[in-house]
Amino acid sequence: MPKINPTRLLNDLKTLRSFGATGPGVVRLSLSPIDLEARRWLAERMSDAGLDASIDGVGNVFGRSRNAGPALLIGSHTDTQPTGGWLDGALGVMFGIEIARALAECDATKHLAVDVASWIDEEGTFAGFLGSRSFVGDSVDDAIRHARNREGTLLADALRQAGIADAPRVRIDTTRHKAYLEPHIEQGGRLEAGGKSIGVVTTIVGIRELTLRFTGQRNHAGTTPMHIRRDAGAALVAFIARMNDAFASLADADTVWTVGRIDLDPGSFSVVPGRADMSLQFRDANAARLEAMERALATLIDEFNAKAGVRVEIIASEPPEQPVVMDHALQTHLADAAEALAPGQWERMPSGASHDAQVIAHHVPACMLFVPSIGGVSHDFIEDTEETHIVLGCEVAARAAANILHALHRDS
Amino acid sequence: MPKINPTRLLNDLKTLRSFGATGPGVVRLSLSPIDLEARRWLAERMSDAGLDASIDGVGNVFGRSRNAGPALLIGSHTDTQPTGGWLDGALGVMFGIEIARALAECDATKHLAVDVASWIDEEGTFAGFLGSRSFVGDSVDDAIRHARNREGTLLADALRQAGIADAPRVRIDTTRHKAYLEPHIEQGGRLEAGGKSIGVVTTIVGIRELTLRFTGQRNHAGTTPMHIRRDAGAALVAFIARMNDAFASLADADTVWTVGRIDLDPGSFSVVPGRADMSLQFRDANAARLEAMERALATLIDEFNAKAGVRVEIIASEPPEQPVVMDHALQTHLADAAEALAPGQWERMPSGASHDAQVIAHHVPACMLFVPSIGGVSHDFIEDTEETHIVLGCEVAARAAANILHALHRDS
Numbered sequence: 010m011p012k013i014n015p016t017r018l019l020n021d022l023k024t025l026r027s028f029g030a031t032g033p034g035v036v037r038l039s040l041s042p043i044d045l046e047a048r049r050w051l052a053e054r055m056s057d058a059g060l061d062a063s064i065d066g067v068g069n070v071f072g073r074s075r076n077a078g079p080a081l082l083i084g085s086h087t088d089t090q091p092t093g094g095w096l097d098g099a100l101g102v103m104f105g106i107e108i109a110r111a112l113a114e115c116d117a118t119k120h121l122a123v124d125v126a127s128w129i130d131e132e133g134t135f136a137g138f139l140g141s142r143s144f145v146g147d148s149v150d151d152a153i154r155h156a157r158n159r160e161g162t163l164l165a166d167a168l169r170q171a172g173i174a175d176a177p178r179v180r181i182d183t184t185r186h187k188a189y190l191e192p193h194i195e196q197g198g199r200l201e202a203g204g205k206s207i208g209v210v211t212t213i214v215g216i217r218e219l220t221l222r223f224t225g226q227r228n229h230a231g232t233t234p235m236h237i238r239r240d241a242g243a244a245l246v247a248f249i250a251r252m253n254d255a256f257a258s259l260a261d262a263d264t265v266w267t268v269g270r271i272d273l274d275p276g277s278f279s280v281v282p283g284r285a286d287m288s289l290q291f292r293d294a295n296a297a298r299l300e301a302m303e304r305a306l307a308t309l310i311d312e313f314n315a316k317a318g319v320r321v322e323i324i325a326s327e328p329p330e331q332p333v334v335m336d337h338a339l340q341t342h343l344a345d346a347a348e349a350l351a352p353g354q355w356e357r358m359p360s361g362a363s364h365d366a367q368v369i370a371h372h373v374p375a376c377m378l379f380v381p382s383i384g385g386v387s388h389d390f391i392e393d394t395e396e397t398h399i400v401l402g403c404e405v406a407a408r409a410a411a412n413i414l415h416a417l418h419r420d421s
Numbered sequence: 422m423p424k425i426n427p428t429r430l431l432n433d434l435k436t437l438r439s440f441g442a443t444g445p446g447v448v449r450l451s452l453s454p455i456d457l458e459a460r461r462w463l464a465e466r467m468s469d470a471g472l473d474a475s476i477d478g479v480g481n482v483f484g485r486s487r488n489a490g491p492a493l494l495i496g497s498h499t500d501t502q503p504t505g506g507w508l509d510g511a512l513g514v515m516f517g518i519e520i521a522r523a524l525a526e527c528d529a530t531k532h533l534a535v536d537v538a539s540w541i542d543e544e545g546t547f548a549g550f551l552g553s554r555s556f557v558g559d560s561v562d563d564a565i566r567h568a569r570n571r572e573g574t575l576l577a578d579a580l581r582q583a584g585i586a587d588a589p590r591v592r593i594d595t596t597r598h599k600a601y602l603e604p605h606i607e608q609g610g611r612l613e614a615g616g617k618s619i620g621v622v623t624t625i626v627g628i629r630e631l632t633l634r635f636t637g638q639r640n641h642a643g644t645t646p647m648h649i650r651r652d653a654g655a656a657l658v659a660f661i662a663r664m665n666d667a668f669a670s671l672a673d674a675d676t677v678w679t680v681g682r683i684d685l686d687p688g689s690f691s692v693v694p695g696r697a698d699m700s701l702q703f704r705d706a707n708a709a710r711l712e713a714m715e716r717a718l719a720t721l722i723d724e725f726n727a728k729a730g731v732r733v734e735i736i737a738s739e740p741p742e743q744p745v746v747m748d749h750a751l752q753t754h755l756a757d758a759a760e761a762l763a764p765g766q767w768e769r770m771p772s773g774a775s776h777d778a779q780v781i782a783h784h785v786p787a788c789m790l791f792v793p794s795i796g797g798v799s800h801d802f803i804e805d806t807e808e809t810h811i812v813l814g815c816e817v818a819a820r821a822a823a824n825i826l827h828a829l830h831r832d833s
Binding site: 195197199202214216218228229232233234235236240246253260263265267268271273277278280281288360362386387388 | 608628640646647648652661675676684690691702772774797800
């Protein structure tokens, strides 16, 4: 079995952290000057690892093994949130480079092909999953023409300023790329709470996102008796309580739903709210359950509207994101490697967050491996993972990578 | 009995409306140029009614009868909200002037003394109840030095620009002022809903106003399982449900409570709120019930904090406003007049809104009479009252005024 070099891995991760380091965290927004510096450094690390490295026409850093396929593609992202952590995305990319090096250093595996990618803009500074979408052949030309970052810069202009607008775009080669592995931090507290070191992802959850509006009658809070009020805020609160019951009866332990925002209009002490809006997001690994939750919500809305008083309606909703199941054979390789190196210290779990793997899984068998996040924190400067967990995660991923490639060679 | 002149009353009300008329409503903020014009016109109307009229050092318009006391003081306010109605306040002042005229025109009442006041700034453009507070001898010098309107103008400067800063301030004369009557629009929908024409106010309700803060843990809405969340918004919703039950078990039909504002932090779809604030106001005519509600709230807060998870605390509260009971003998005079002129068409009721009467009631026996608000609307351009209700209200007030003054003469 190939052996990773923990010191080399951690040093490279820490060097990557230095691009945009801000306190314990990192600010490295897609296509910012510091992100472009990091991408050039990353391409060098890939070249040093023996890969043919390039930055493509949307900003993906891609390192192609000189070995013939079948190839395992290992990737994630190195762009960050506006207040990002040092490992969110970066971990998976550096694991990929370290695994490519480790396999190359081992006689039993040096013939195997590991390609490594850092997908641009997973975090959506301009357009979420831009890099992985471009890689699988989704059209990103509209995004390039119209997407802007918070400063108002057009993506097309940012690519031109970066000097890469005319570079070729790396595309998936399904005759070569037979499996995709994305190692990542968990971004939640489940592994830590369960005392586990490794998560083998079963599914990337589906997401529904909508805004509900309650319309009643604005009134004087002193002179309007309770029984004649049409209080939109009180209706919203009552609705959430009913919705919690309805969702809880459908949920399993991994189902989540969140009211992240509430606005009462006009929003003053002395006025009964005439209008109330709330955001609602729910996520689940099971497409049927998401649909059942949608139906339960629709039923609840109908029940509310059948009564006089406050009217409720869905005023906005995002296109549904369907759950994406990880490839079962690849899950088994990860599970076997985890059991070999950390017996009893791993578990299967859904990913509650979105990842590039959900884009790529529609084209190539894909899998994900999680390492624990301290305190379950992510998208925050203080996001962190124990070094022992980082090293163990890379060892498990390297072992699984070797086994996946051996299996691919057997099958081909 | 004195007879009011409905045409004269309505014409005067409509003329007053023309100062600051905006669509069907009125914008006549305290000490604005149009408010000062209206005050000068009002002083003329008082003079024409045979009163010695002046604008005092804070802007009160005061018309003093030349008859000896005991005097009935009739007043309200002629300043408006930023989007005010034409009758809120104005009605009571014009009733006062019409009643002074009607009593002077009747041989049986022409010896009786009715003084009439328009108290400045009831609506708090600079400092709420400024005029009535000054009249009863509360110190308003701090307010004059420090209070500003929305444009940032100091009250002291506004009084100087109005040319009244050095005018004497009218003060209560308890040897003369033996009763206070404030006619007013209801500003709620209770009379209309009950098919009544007149309200006799029993009490001006007390008010508690506070802000509650819920502090949990901000988290990723996808990766944080429900059972380990410390969702401040969900706790707020659960708290309101419990509070509604607790308050409902203490309430009578007139008790009101309002959550007018909710803020979840950070307020986004994908983040479990770490902090949630809500405004809470409750009003009741019964001081003991307000205290019981405060205790119920404190108990609920303790119960929430006894559980782990989200912490709740009161982070701000206004000084309590205690309920103010209207004088029973004066209520009886109003009730008798209402029953004589509108048998069965009146009711006793609390005032859910605040009024100058609550300031003056601490110094002189006070009472209030309500006429219905169409649709219960106030503090809005479309606020209105049927002309028949305006006229009836003035007739009832005039009859009660004569009887109150006759009784005062008998007692003196």
